[in-house]
Amino acid sequence: MYVILLAGHYLRTKYIALVSIISITLGVATMIVVNSVMSGFSCEMRDRIKGILADVIVETHSKDGTAAEDTLVLMEKVEELVGDKIDAMTPTVEIYGMMSFDVAGHPFHRPVTLVGIVPDSKNRVSPMAENLMTRQAIYKDGKLVLPPLRDPALPLNWDLTPEHLELRKDRAYEMQMREQMSIEFGSTTTVPGPIQPVSNEVDAEAASLDPFLLPASVESTDREESGSSDPFSDSADPFNAGAAAEQQDPAQPLSARVFVGAGLVTYPYRNPQTGEVEIGYLVQPGEDVNITTIKTGVPEPARFKATVADVFKSGMSEYDSTLVFCNLEELQYARGMLTGPDVSHPHDNLDWRNGQITTLQIKLKDYRDADEVVRRLRSELPSAYFAVNTWEQKQGPLLEAVKVESAILNVLLFLIIAVAGFGILGIFYMVVVEKTRDIGILKSLGASSSGVMSVFLTYGLSLGMVGAGAGVVLGLLFVHYINEIEGLLSSVMGHKVFDEEIYYFQKIPTVIDPLTVFLVAVSAIFIAVCASILPAWRAASQHPVKALRFE
Amino acid sequence: MKPAVPHLCAVALDKAYRKGQLRIPVLRGVDISAQEGEFISIVGQSGSGKSTLLHLMGLLDGPDVGEVRLKGDRIDNLPSGGRDRIRNQVFGFVFQSYHLLPELSLVENVLTPLLIRHSMFSYWKHRAEFREQATEIIERVGLAHRLRHRPSELSGGELQRAAIARALVADPEVLLADEPTGNLDAHTGSEIMDLLCSLNEDEGLTIIMVTHDEKIANLSQRIVRLTEGRIQELEEAA
Numbered sequence: 059m060y061v062i063l064l065a066g067h068y069l070r071t072k073y074i075a076l077v078s079i080i081s082i083t084l085g086v087a088t089m090i091v092v093n094s095v096m097s098g099f100s101c102e103m104r105d106r107i108k109g110i111l112a113d114v115i116v117e118t119h120s121k122d123g124t125a126a127e128d129t130l131v132l133m134e135k136v137e138e139l140v141g142d143k144i145d146a147m148t149p150t151v152e153i154y155g156m157m158s159f160d161v162a163g164h165p166f167h168r169p170v171t172l173v174g175i176v177p178d179s180k181n182r183v184s185p186m187a188e189n190l191m192t193r194q195a196i197y198k199d200g201k202l203v204l205p206p207l208r209d210p211a212l213p214l215n216w217d218l219t220p221e222h223l224e225l226r227k228d229r230a231y232e233m234q235m236r237e238q239m240s241i242e243f244g245s246t247t248t249v250p251g252p253i254q255p256v257s258n259e260v261d262a263e264a265a266s267l268d269p270f271l272l273p274a275s276v277e278s279t280d281r282e283e284s285g286s287s288d289p290f291s292d293s294a295d296p297f298n299a300g301a302a303a304e305q306q307d308p309a310q311p312l313s314a315r316v317f318v319g320a321g322l323v324t325y326p327y328r329n330p331q332t333g334e335v336e337i338g339y340l341v342q343p344g345e346d347v348n349i350t351t352i353k354t355g356v357p358e359p360a361r362f363k364a365t366v367a368d369v370f371k372s373g374m375s376e377y378d379s380t381l382v383f384c385n386l387e388e389l390q391y392a393r394g395m396l397t398g399p400d401v402s403h404p405h406d407n408l409d410w411r412n413g414q415i416t417t418l419q420i421k422l423k424d425y426r427d428a429d430e431v432v433r434r435l436r437s438e439l440p441s442a443y444f445a446v447n448t449w450e451q452k453q454g455p456l457l458e459a460v461k462v463e464s465a466i467l468n469v470l471l472f473l474i475i476a477v478a479g480f481g482i483l484g485i486f487y488m489v490v491v492e493k494t495r496d497i498g499i500l501k502s503l504g505a506s507s508s509g510v511m512s513v514f515l516t517y518g519l520s521l522g523m524v525g526a527g528a529g530v531v532l533g534l535l536f537v538h539y540i541n542e543i544e545g546l547l548s549s550v551m552g553h554k555v556f557d558e559e560i561y562y563f564q565k566i567p568t569v570i571d572p573l574t575v576f577l578v579a580v581s582a583i584f585i586a587v588c589a590s591i592l593p594a595w596r597a598a599s600q601h602p603v604k605a606l607r608f609e
Numbered sequence: 610m611k612p613a614v615p616h617l618c619a620v621a622l623d624k625a626y627r628k629g630q631l632r633i634p635v636l637r638g639v640d641i642s643a644q645e646g647e648f649i650s651i652v653g654q655s656g657s658g659k660s661t662l663l664h665l666m667g668l669l670d671g672p673d674v675g676e677v678r679l680k681g682d683r684i685d686n687l688p689s690g691g692r693d694r695i696r697n698q699v700f701g702f703v704f705q706s707y708h709l710l711p712e713l714s715l716v717e718n719v720l721t722p723l724l725i726r727h728s729m730f731s732y733w734k735h736r737a738e739f740r741e742q743a744t745e746i747i748e749r750v751g752l753a754h755r756l757r758h759r760p761s762e763l764s765g766g767e768l769q770r771a772a773i774a775r776a777l778v779a780d781p782e783v784l785l786a787d788e789p790t791g792n793l794d795a796h797t798g799s800e801i802m803d804l805l806c807s808l809n810e811d812e813g814l815t816i817i818m819v820t821h822d823e824k825i826a827n828l829s830q831r832i833v834r835l836t837e838g839r840i841q842e843l844e845e846a847a
Contacts, residue, residue, distance in 0.1 A: 060721060064712070064713075067713060499708045504694065504696040504726065602670070603669050606708065
């Protein structure tokens with residue numbers, strides 16, 4: 059009983075020891091803040107990755123994909139193997155490509171990863187609808203600037219919003235006017251093709267009523283494909299025939315539609331007038347872009363035009379700056395993985411089910427089954443053709459890097475607490491020396507050595523608990539008010555500490571993991587107790603007579 | 610008059626301290642015994658080993674040779690737990706420089722032996738009883754108005770009375786006092802001695818007191834003189 063009484067009294071009267079545990083408090087607080095922010099970032103990142111990828115991905119080793127008739131077979135087989143655990147699955151074609159567009163006469167080319175998707179099933183596998191800009195409200199400084207252009211809950215499809223259709227009509231009309239002007243005034247040399255924006259050019263082609271002005275011949279004036287060997291300049295190409303068929307009404311969007319990553323077509327800039335960060339668009343939804351990729355088999359270029367239906371922003375810069383989602387059947391058609399049932403109009407009535415796919419994305423009912431599903435699929439699908447992975451395995455290096463980073467930080471921060479432990483050890487030693495006579499008194503009154511030892515161990519424990527407790531409170535408060543603190547720091551230092559230009563987040567994301575907080579606190583207490591073992595042992599081993607005589 | 614078994618006795622105690630290679634003998638074969646209810650003074654020059662003798666008898670230290678017996682049972686060779694228990698239950702210590710714990714209030718200081726004796730649970734169960742017991746003893750030594758004070762707020766005489774109250778709270782059989790008046794002026798010293806004498810007379814408490822002051826020693830029943838680690842003479846006090 060005296061153990062607790064004395065430890066309590068020491069705790070209240072020895073301020074020097076309280077000072078010594080400030081380092082523990084700070085260490086604990088820092089660990090909690092750092093862990094919360096890091097897991098906040100990584101959670102956000104995982105969410106974003108998962109929003110684009112799927113739980114389990116079955117892909118062909120070859121970018122040429124499955125044999126055409128195998129698509130449905132593969133899906134049936136997967137359904138049969140692990141159907142009970144599957145929530146949804148969607149077929150995709152993934153292929154590298156290039157996206158080209160003109161802005162104010164300057165051509166832009168972007169290397170991209172093309173992903174052909176079936177919108178509704180893709181959205182079930184990875185809910186990407188919410189990443190589309192037309193479905194997002196735009197906030198600035200916490201105020202709603204622009205409500206979403208359409209209901210985020212609407213099923214994902216390739217439709218353009220009325221606003222963007224309007225924009226397209228305006229552009230088409232504008233181009234038509236310009237085209238007529240150039241014909242009327244015969245300005246053949248001053249307005250060459252390359253200076254014109256691609257999107258307008260398409261409209262212009264279509265707007266032209268001259269039957270000899272074939273799209274192919276116009277395109278051949280484009281810089282990027284001036285080579286006469288370009289297969290697309292061949293008007294017999296089925297794709298161009300299809301494209302021409304679509305160009306009846308320039309105000310209507312093309313049948314090939316794409317969702318373009320925000321990083322490909324937007325750029326943040328600081329408005330010189332207001333000094334605020336704004337987003338500039340190189341290509342707006344409703345405008346057209348050129349997509350170039352390769353055909354299956356012989357690696358010949360495949361090229362088609364597509365209307366940008368929307369811009370998506372997942373928050374993962376890697377995805378936002380490389381991915382272009384396209385309707386699956388159009389991509390299959392462009393790559394020669396699919397043709398329509400009618401031989402004379404191969405671009406009509408396309409159904410992706412008859413084409414080839416490269417990837418099958420699967421969403422599980424419970425992600426914990428992932429390993430089991432992967433194992434089953436791996437054992438049943440011919441491994442020569444298919445690779446089966448979870449999204450975590452696909453993103454292994456990135457996730458691993460984050461994990462390693464946070465582990466190293468934790469080790470470093472824990473070293474801070476360990477250093478604090480040595481501080482406590484020193485101060486404790488002093489306290490024990492100072493209390494030598496009291497130890498003698500306690501022993502003369504019949505206190506056992508272990509009792510004296512536990513006085514100081516309890517003292518160390520209570521110091522650790524106070525320090526860790528204060529650290530937990532401080533850390534949690536810091537995490538809770540982290541954005542306010544960031545604002546304060548920014549205003550004091552005069553520049554932004556957390557710049558949303560660099561990071562994708564409006565606010566600093568934090569996730570408090572109770573287990574981590576608990577472990578941090580417990581290990582800090584453990585260190586405090588460890589640091590008090592040696593002094594406590596010294597106290598316990600004092601000879602009572604010598605201790606009593608100690609001055 | 611010689612009862613069969615002395616209350617506390619030391620038999621042929623030898624004790625030496627080591628200083629480096631040098632062995633400094635402090636006690637050389639000391640025999641001393643105290644009957645129940647006796648008040649003995651041990652008198653000697655400083656360095657004569659009287660405090661060491663008291664420490665040996667109070668089990669604060671172990672003898673090199675010899676035995677300490679309590680009611681005929683040897684106690685100096687008990688395991689440390691047993692000696693701790695005897696210190697707590699049989700002996701009450703009073704020291705020259707009071708040795709109160711500075712962090713605790715007077716009443717907590719007095720309660721310390723009971724706190725040490727009982728586990729948290731049993732102390733909690735009897736806490737009211739113990740507190741009453743402590744208050745009673747503090748009243749008895751005349752410090753009822755000082756219950757909540759810290760040792761630093763008390764005078765020397767009050768401190769020593771508090772120390773005596775602490776020694777008494779656990780109902781000891783033997784009170785061991787090491788120069789209880791050493792740090793006090795003559796008047797306060799005699800007050801303390803009055804207290805000790807009355808405890809001895811009224812309650813039959815066995816008291817063994819170490820002092821260098823003849824006048825104080827004369828208040829006890831028997832004086833043991835110690836010179837250079839040997840009993841020089843035994844005499845009945847005046």
